[in-house]
Amino acid sequence: MSYIYEEIKHITAVAINVFIASINHSNYHWHNDYEVMLVLDGSVRLSCKNQTTLCSAGDIALVNSQEVHELIGEGQDNLCLFVQIDRQLMSNPSHPDAQYYFYLNSASESYEPKEGYAVFRHTLAEIGLFAKKEDPGSRHLLQANLHLFLAELYKNCIYDVHPNSNVAVDQEDLKLLTLVLEYVQLHFSSKNIHQDICEDLGVSDKTLYRFLKKYLGFSLKDLVLKNRIDHAKYLLKFEDRPIGYIVSACGFGSDKSFYRAFKKEVGMTPATFKQSDKIIEKTSSVKNYFSTDLGKAMRLLREWD
Numbered sequence: 001m002s003y004i005y006e007e008i009k010h011i012t013a014v015a016i017n018v019f020i021a022s023i024n025h026s027n028y029h030w031h032n033d034y035e036v037m038l039v040l041d042g043s044v045r046l047s048c049k050n051q052t053t054l055c056s057a058g059d060i061a062l063v064n065s066q067e068v069h070e071l072i073g074e075g076q077d078n079l080c081l082f083v084q085i086d087r088q089l090m091s092n093p094s095h096p097d098a099q100y101y102f103y104l105n106s107a108s109e110s111y112e113p114k115e116g117y118a119v120f121r122h123t124l125a126e127i128g129l130f131a132k133k134e135d136p137g138s139r140h141l142l143q144a145n146l147h148l149f150l151a152e153l154y155k156n157c158i159y160d161v162h163p164n165s166n167v168a169v170d171q172e173d174l175k176l177l178t179l180v181l182e183y184v185q186l187h188f189s190s191k192n193i194h195q196d197i198c199e200d201l202g203v204s205d206k207t208l209y210r211f212l213k214k215y216l217g218f219s220l221k222d223l224v225l226k227n228r229i230d231h232a233k234y235l236l237k238f239e240d241r242p243i244g245y246i247v248s249a250c251g252f253g254s255d256k257s258f259y260r261a262f263k264k265e266v267g268m269t270p271a272t273f274k275q276s277d278k279i280i281e282k283t284s285s286v287k288n289y290f291s292t293d294l295g296k297a298m299r300l301l302r303e304w305d
Helices: 118-130 136-156 164-187 193-201 205-215 220-238 243-249 255-266 270-275 294-304
Strands: 016-023 025-029 034-041 043-048 051-056 060-063 069-073 079-085 099-102 159-162
Touching (some): 034 051, 079 118, 118 294, 205 220
Antiparallel strands (some): 034 060, 043 051
């Protein structure tokens, strides 16, 4: 990926973005909006900070403003509703500079809302249905359900409040995180990447380790391996290259280390992966979605309505 910041365009006058998608792989990224996901069918893995949860049909998960996150679909049959909310809608007039961090993830065993998840599923389904309609009445109902959802967040969910000074620090951290991810993408094949990145970005090895653990939940070694494996997948699927070339291009020290790492991370040998029906995209954009069955999605939304 060439960047990890996602600019979000909102529905006019509502300050939200609503869409339905079947997730293949959405790279680590962040945005200023709060993002709520309702899984309609199948399963999706959500990685956010140092936690990964498997979200299945009926699960709800909220990603807070500026939180770095990744989504990986468990097969092509998943369908998800996403509601991205302008963070200005979450502000408190008495504390306009404060940042609110909500705990809402039904796939996690922690921080269950006081009155459960049913009201959130119902309200999100209503938002998803009314967002597809253009008449004035539906637009008012969309806004009404949005504000009901926000009210339920404050009423039923545990949340933290951070002063504006902490938000400013997070912005600097996010800039560094962007530099780290871009650096690894460009130099993952280098044998000396661990030393080079610290020297070029002016951070110590220990600082970088703690930093990545805080925001991604894993180390630089893990991040480099992830990029090497992803590039190996690309070469196996789209280029007719010998194994020796792939080993060198991806930065592995030997055929043996490549086979061992690939089998551990992917669950199959490179040769088996090459012949499999596993789908990957040629693009390196933040979003990597399968085509979506909107008719099926609408039927599933009505079940939660």
